[in-house]
Amino acid sequence: MRYYRFFNLLFLTFAQFSLISFCNAQQTLIIGKVTDTIQTPLPYANILAIPQADDQDVKFAISENDGSYKLGLIKNQTYELTVSYLGYKPQTITISTTDQDLIKNFILKENPDQLDEVTIKYTPPITVKKDTITYDVTKFVTGEERKLRDALKKLPGVEVDREGNVTVQGKKVTKVLVENKTFFTGNSKLAVNNIPADAVEKVEVLDNYNEVAMLKDLQDSEDMALNILLKEDKKKFVFGDIEAGAGIKERYLVHPNLFYYSPKTNINFIGDLNNQGIKSFSFSDYLEFEGGFGKLLDDAGSYFSLFNSDFAQYLNNQDFTDNINQFGALNIRQSVSKHTDISGYLITSNSKTQTASNTLNAYQNIEDPFTEDRTVTNHLNNFFTIGKVTVDYDPTYKQDFAYNAFVKVTNNDSHGFVNTINPDQNNSITTVTDVAALNIKQNISYSRKLSKAHTATLEATYNFQNDKPITEWLTNQQILQGLIPLEDADVYNILQTKKSTSHNFNAIIKDYWVLNNFNHLYTSVGINTSFNDFINKDVQLLNDGSINNFSSAGFGNDFGYSFIDTYLGLEYKFQIGIATFKPAVFYHGYLWRTEQFDDAEAFSKNLLLPQFTTKVEFNNSEKLNFKYKLNARFPGINQLANNFVLSNFNSVYKGNNQLENQLYHSASLSYYKFSLFRNLNFNLNTSFNKRIKSVKTVSELNGIESFNTTIMFDQPEHNWMLSGRVSKKINKIRYNLSSRFSYNDYFQILNSETNLNVSKSISSTIGIETSFKNHPNVEINYTKDFNTYKALNNVSNFENDQLEVILEYDFLKDFIFKADYTFDNYNNKSLDTKTTFDTANASLFYQVEDSPWGFEINATNLFDTRFKQQNSFNAFVISDSRTFILPRIVMFKVSYKL
Numbered sequence: 001m002r003y004y005r006f007f008n009l010l011f012l013t014f015a016q017f018s019l020i021s022f023c024n025a026q027q028t029l030i031i032g033k034v035t036d037t038i039q040t041p042l043p044y045a046n047i048l049a050i051p052q053a054d055d056q057d058v059k060f061a062i063s064e065n066d067g068s069y070k071l072g073l074i075k076n077q078t079y080e081l082t083v084s085y086l087g088y089k090p091q092t093i094t095i096s097t098t099d100q101d102l103i104k105n106f107i108l109k110e111n112p113d114q115l116d117e118v119t120i121k122y123t124p125p126i127t128v129k130k131d132t133i134t135y136d137v138t139k140f141v142t143g144e145e146r147k148l149r150d151a152l153k154k155l156p157g158v159e160v161d162r163e164g165n166v167t168v169q170g171k172k173v174t175k176v177l178v179e180n181k182t183f184f185t186g187n188s189k190l191a192v193n194n195i196p197a198d199a200v201e202k203v204e205v206l207d208n209y210n211e212v213a214m215l216k217d218l219q220d221s222e223d224m225a226l227n228i229l230l231k232e233d234k235k236k237f238v239f240g241d242i243e244a245g246a247g248i249k250e251r252y253l254v255h256p257n258l259f260y261y262s263p264k265t266n267i268n269f270i271g272d273l274n275n276q277g278i279k280s281f282s283f284s285d286y287l288e289f290e291g292g293f294g295k296l297l298d299d300a301g302s303y304f305s306l307f308n309s310d311f312a313q314y315l316n317n318q319d320f321t322d323n324i325n326q327f328g329a330l331n332i333r334q335s336v337s338k339h340t341d342i343s344g345y346l347i348t349s350n351s352k353t354q355t356a357s358n359t360l361n362a363y364q365n366i367e368d369p370f371t372e373d374r375t376v377t378n379h380l381n382n383f384f385t386i387g388k389v390t391v392d393y394d395p396t397y398k399q400d401f402a403y404n405a406f407v408k409v410t411n412n413d414s415h416g417f418v419n420t421i422n423p424d425q426n427n428s429i430t431t432v433t434d435v436a437a438l439n440i441k442q443n444i445s446y447s448r449k450l451s452k453a454h455t456a457t458l459e460a461t462y463n464f465q466n467d468k469p470i471t472e473w474l475t476n477q478q479i480l481q482g483l484i485p486l487e488d489a490d491v492y493n494i495l496q497t498k499k500s501t502s503h504n505f506n507a508i509i510k511d512y513w514v515l516n517n518f519n520h521l522y523t524s525v526g527i528n529t530s531f532n533d534f535i536n537k538d539v540q541l542l543n544d545g546s547i548n549n550f551s552s553a554g555f556g557n558d559f560g561y562s563f564i565d566t567y568l569g570l571e572y573k574f575q576i577g578i579a580t581f582k583p584a585v586f587y588h589g590y591l592w593r594t595e596q597f598d599d600a601e602a603f604s605k606n607l608l609l610p611q612f613t614t615k616v617e618f619n620n621s622e623k624l625n626f627k628y629k630l631n632a633r634f635p636g637i638n639q640l641a642n643n644f645v646l647s648n649f650n651s652v653y654k655g656n657n658q659l660e661n662q663l664y665h666s667a668s669l670s671y672y673k674f675s676l677f678r679n680l681n682f683n684l685n686t687s688f689n690k691r692i693k694s695v696k697t698v699s700e701l702n703g704i705e706s707f708n709t710t711i712m713f714d715q716p717e718h719n720w721m722l723s724g725r726v727s728k729k730i731n732k733i734r735y736n737l738s739s740r741f742s743y744n745d746y747f748q749i750l751n752s753e754t755n756l757n758v759s760k761s762i763s764s765t766i767g768i769e770t771s772f773k774n775h776p777n778v779e780i781n782y783t784k785d786f787n788t789y790k791a792l793n794n795v796s797n798f799e800n801d802q803l804e805v806i807l808e809y810d811f812l813k814d815f816i817f818k819a820d821y822t823f824d825n826y827n828n829k830s831l832d833t834k835t836t837f838d839t840a841n842a843s844l845f846y847q848v849e850d851s852p853w854g855f856e857i858n859a860t861n862l863f864d865t866r867f868k869q870q871n872s873f874n875a876f877v878i879s880d881s882r883t884f885i886l887p888r889i890v891m892f893k894v895s896y897k898l
Contacts, residue, residue, distance in 0.1 A: 027072040028097035032104040034063045034083055041067030042085045042108065046127050049079040054773065058140065060156060061676060062128045064619075070677045073097050074731070084127070087111060126156065130620075133157075133168070133205040142773075143849060144810055145197035148228070152192060153771075155203065157676060162806075164189030168205045168224060169621060170674040170681035170727075175209060175225040179235070181266060181333055181341070188226065190329075194257045194270055195228065196897065199239050202229040207620075212400045212447050214455060218512045218520070220582070220613065222625075236262045238898060245858070245893030251275055253891060258898070264335040272327040276860065277320050277886045279327075279351075319868060319883045322354040344389040353380045356884040358867075361877050362831070363701070364794050367751075372422040372704050380414040398449035406441040418649065424703040427477045429649045435469040453514050460507040471496045473649050480705055483644075483652045485553045486540055493541040496646050500637065502532040520573040522584075528565040532637040535559075538646050550644070554654075559641040560595040563634065571611075578618060584611040588632070594640055594657040601657065607632050621674040632661045635695055639710055647708070654709045663693040679729035691717040698749045701876060717746045732771050736781075739764040748791065750876050758790045759873070769806075776809035789873045796878050797829040798871045816845040826869045828880055835869040847895075854895040864888040 034045040045063040049071060059079075061071040073079055075097050081104070084090040088108035095102065125139035140154045149160045157169045166173040166188045175186035183191045209225035210216040238260045245253040253274040260267040272278070326349065333343035354377070361372040386408045393401040416431040443461045450456055473479070473494040478486050486492055508526035515521060538555045540548035550556065571584035586609045593602045609630045616624040641655040668687040674680070696713035699706050725738040745758045767781035780803075787798040803823045810816050819842040826835045840862040847854035867882040 028075050028099070029101040030071040030073060030081075030095075030104055031101070032069060032106065033067040034069065034085065034106045034108065035067050036088065036108055036110070041065070042088070043067060044128055044130060045069070045083055045085040045106075045108075047071055048082045048084075048125060049073055050082070050125070052078045052080070057771075058125060058156060060126050062620075072677050072679075075099055083108065086129070131207040135203045135205075137200050137203055141197065144813075144816065144847075146845075146847075146854075147193055148195040148197055148200060149192040151197040151200060152203070157674075160192060164191075164193045166192060166226060168226075169676070170672060170683060171207070171224050173205075173226050174223045177225055177227040178266070179230060179261065180227060182343070183228070183268070183331075186225075190270065191226075191228065195259070196239060196241060196257075198897075199230055199234040199259070200228055201231040203227070204229065214397060214400065214449050215447060215457070215512075218455060218514075218522075220615075230261060234261060241895055241897045243893055243895040245856075245891045247889055247891035249889075251889050251891055253278075253893065266331070266333040268329075268331040270327075270329045272325060275322070275324045276889055276891070277323040277325075279318065279323075279325060319355065319885050320353050321356050321884050321886065322352075323886070324352040326350040339393060339395045341392040342390070343392070344387070347386045349382070349384055351380075351382045353382065354378065355380070357881055358884075359879050359881040360831075361704070361879050362796075363704070363877055364791055364796075370423050370703075372420055374421075375419045376416065378414050378416040380412065382410075382412045384408065384410040400445075400447045402443075402445045404441075404443040406439075406443075408437075408439040410435070410437045420650075420704060422704050425477060427475060427479070429479070430474040431649065432472040432474075433469065435467070437465070437467045439466075440464045455512040455514075457510045457512075458507070461505070463502075463504040463506075465500075465502045465504075467498070467500045469498045471498075471646075473646075475649070479649055480646075480652060482702075483553075483705070483707055484538070484540075484550055484555070484646070485548070487542060487548050489540075489543060494538070494646070495541055496536065496538045498534075498536045498645075500532070500534045502530060502637075504528075504530045518575040522569075522571040522573065524569040524571075526567055526569075528563075528567075530561075530563040532561040532563075533559070534561070534637045534641050536641075536645050538644075553644070555644040555646075557641040557643045557645060557655075558597050559637060559643075559655075559657075561592070561637045561640055563590070563592040565590050578616055580615045580617070582613045584613075585609070586611070590634070590661070592634070596642055596657065603660070605660065607661070621676070623672050625670045625672075626668070628665070628667045631664050631666055633664075634661045635659045635710075639695060650705045652707050654707070656710050658712075659695055659710060660712060661693070662691065662695055664689055664691040679734075681727040682725070684724045686722045687720070689719040696747065696749060699751070699876065701751055711749075713747065713749075715747050719744045729771075734769050734771065736765070736767040736769070748876065755792055759788065761785065761787045767804075776807060776811075778808075779806040780804070787871070789878065791876075795830070796873065799827045799829060801825040814846055814848050818843045818845075824869070826871075828871060830878075831880065833880065837865050837867065837869060838863055839865050852897040854897070856891075856893040856895070858891045858893060859888065860891075861886060861888045 030049075034042045034047070036042060041063075043063055043065045045067070047061045047063065047069050049059040051058070051074075056074060056077060059071060059073055061069045063069045078094065078096045080092060081095055082090055082092040083106045085108055087110060089111045091106055091108060093104070095104070125136045127134045135155045135158075137151050137155070141151050142154075145151045145154075149164060152158050152160050152166060159167045173188050176183045176188050176191040177186070178191070178195070183195075204227035206225040206227060208216065208221050209223040210219060210221045238258065240256070240258040242257075243253065243255040245251075253276060254271070255274070256269065256271045258269045327347075328349075329345065329347045331343070331345040333341060335341050356377045357375070359374045359376070361374060363370055363372065386406075388404065388406045390405075391401075391403045411434075413434040414432070416433075418429045418431065420427050420429075441461065441463045443459070445457065445459045447455065447457045473492075475492050476490065478492060479494075484494070486494075506526070506528045508524055510522060510524040513521045513523070534557055536557045538550045540550070542548055565588055567586050567588040569584060569586040571582055573580065573582040575581075588607045588609060590605045590607070591602070592604075593600065595601075609632060610628075611630070612626075612628045614624075614626040618624070639655050639659060640657045642657045644652055644654050647653045666687070666689045668685070670686075671682075671684040673682045692714070694713050694717060695710050697708050697710055699708050720743045721741070723738070723740040725736070727734060727736045729735075740761075740763045742761050743758075744760075745756060748755050748757050763783065763785045765781055765783040767779065769779035770777045783800075783802040783804075785798075785800040785802075789796045801824070804820070805822075806818075806820045808816070808818050819840070821838065821840040823838040824836065826837075827833075841858075841860045842862060843856055843858040845854060845856040864887055865885065866887065867884045870881050870883065872879045872881070
């Protein structure tokens with residue numbers, strides 16, 4: 001509690017200081033117009049104000065369509081004000097601001113030597129050309145920056161969070177290029193956290209980015225790309241850095257980042273070997289390799305299949321009691337000719353991990369509610385290799401061809417121990433798993449401009465997946481009595497083998513017909529096919545070497561599932577003023593067939609699925625988007641296989657081959673506004689889903705053991721989410737406020753009773769962060785969470801308070817100190833339990849300017865906190881969990897910059 005009081009006082013003190021700064025921050029408003037010599041307005045002209053004082057920031061503005069501009073400058077400062085426009089001579093004046101606003105009009109003269117680059121001596125720090133912003137990074141950095149992320153933070157309008165996600169003028173960057181070529185998969189974190197800052201000369205921000213230039217104004221792209229332009233001496237040079245460290249209790253770290261660039265050949269290598277619990281590859285990174293989150297959401301079934309896979313569960317786990325991580329990534333790109341590029345990457349990871357947790361499970365919505373105390377420990381070995389080869393061929397502007405071949409090999413094994421104490425038993429179960437999987441994917445895409453009015457695209461994908469999980473449970477007490485036919489033994493040894501294979505082929509041909517500048521008509525025809533097999537066997541291994549097969553009790557599947565979806569789509573895109581509308585309709589014909597052993601059934605269905613999108617662009621920095629879609633999602637083979645299968649040591653599942661498609665409405669509305677003049681960024685998003693037909697789990701619960709199956713359910717269920725964020729920078733302080741509300745109601749079928757459950761959550765964060773040049777910089781965030789879960793007459797309430805403080809200080813020219821502190825106050829109001837825990841990390845880095853050597857001492861989990869507290873709930877269980885984490889680690893690191 002002493003920590004809470006201290007940092008609460010710190011927060012209030014800093015808030016008061018921020019309020020004073022807010023009140024005292026005065027701006028002088030500079031307004032005017034930019035025209036040519038005959039008074040023609042010049043839109044998108046660049047107005048830059050470079051302060052004479054070192055502790056002030058560069059300010060810039062962009063002229064509107066009528067040539068007008070607004071620029072807010074700090075009072076009582078002297079600036080060099082420069083106005084530039086392509087094809088015109090730049091004009092520079094010096095102004096000193098006072099308490100009075102100023103009117104400054106600029107008349108630019110044409111530059112007769114505009115094609116002679118040698119005569120143009122002035123290079124503005126920032127240039128803007130409609131969808132492209134170019135920053136001259138060398139004009140903003142001071143030399144102590146280590147990685148690209150440090151340099152990006154100093155660019156006006158650019159923000160970088162701690163993970164390495166980049167936003168520019170309030171919009172998230174979705175792809176990173178280096179010298180116009182994709183860097184690895186384009187994930188921003190790999191680039192900004194590893195590319196050395198001193199190798200970068202310019203950064204281009206490309207809005208509405210499309211890899212195929214001819215499709216830029218045809219396809220609806222909300223992507224934003226960063227194009228990193230290297231310094232001339234880095235374009236044919238090996239650069240990068242190597243970091244090595246050692247610490248107490250035999251902790252170690254080796255982290256090389258090596259880059260080679262030339263006009264035709266790019267080679268990048270990133271390696272990581274450590275036992276600090278640092279993962280170099282996360283689930284979000286994995287999504288990028290699978291095509292990106294946005295693309296996966298178009299096929300929600302594929303996304304949830306990925307999310308629930310064993311591989312994804314490992315990537316999502318960030319809390320360990322011990323971890324050894326071995327990671328290597330190699331990326332090569334070769335320009336074979338002017339029109340052909342071949343690129344590829346190979347990523348390999350091998351991790352050994354130990355995890356531990358203690359969970360209090362409160363079972364609700366049954367005749368006799370009870371509580372289970374469960375302790376779980378696990379030793380996991382996770383290996384994966386991902387490789388990809390891409391061939392890009394664009395012989396002319398009118399043609400573009402790409403071929404991709406992707407392979408993923410995974411092998412995950414674990415040795416787990418579960419101890420459960422509940423009213424019916426006190427049991428210990430050992431679980432041994434081995435999951436081997438192979439995934440091969442090939443994709444071709446071809447785009448061609450057929451005429452001035454017509455452009456056609458073809459995209460086809462083949463995907464092969466083969467999974468072979470093996471699971472073994474060992475216990476000295478009987479489990480799932482009445483569900484599995486166990487024979488008496490001193491130790492019950494239950495073995496499950498599974499094998500699932502799938503072949504998927506998808507193809508779509510689309511014609512983009514440009515009727516005129518304001519009316520487009522798009523026609524598409526496509527096919528999705530899937531052929532799947534699922535085999536499982538559940539048996540008991542007896543002491544005499546014989547096998548007790550559970551097939552006599554209805555266990556074991558040999559299930560086949562084929563699915564064909566053919567569709568025709570029509571989209572009409574038209575523009576009225578600042579608004580663009582695109583109604584669309586897709587007609588699908590579905591055929592599917594199931595076969596369990598020799599029993600086969602065939603099904604068919606036709607569906608008409610409408611869509612509608614609207615985009616209102618008030619200007620380049622203020623937009624409104626609305627999307628609506630009627631979705632149909634068909635079940636996977638695991639949900640259809642209609643014999644029993646063991647799901648876990650305490651649950652049995654039986655599929656239903658009569659399942660059809662889920663049907664649900666989804667709608668979203670987003671509003672975005674960014675004001676460079678006011679340093680204001682505002683985002684508002686809301687989404688609504690209504691399920692009108694869904695696949696529903698039916699559960700029979702006996703103690704902690706359950707039998708589950710699925711049925712089609714036609715009662716409506718709803719989900720609503722509302723989130724907003726506002727960010728305002730005044731002087732050297734940025735103020736952030738964000739909030740998120742979610743509502744979800746859904747039906748639960750438990751022990752033959754159907755009940756409506758409702759969950760609500762509200763989370764709000766208020767924060768401030770400073771950006772001083774010669775003083776320590778602090779970021780403070782306070783988050784308050786409320787969660788309510790209602791089922792029958794039971795209402796469960798949870799609250800959580802989190803205070804986060806981050807400090808960064810560059811001092812004595814060669815030192816960089818960083819520290820962060822997080823305090824959590826968790827309260828389960830229903831069980832009247834409260835838990836507080838805090839974590840802290842700190843590092844001190846030293847590097848003499850122009851020296852390749854750097855030295856750092858780093859400490860994580862300074863208070864030696866041993867667990868994190870969290871809550872979760874599902875249809876019938878409310879859980880309070882303690883997840884144990886790594887102890888305090890102190891490291892000494894040495895880095896060498898090539």
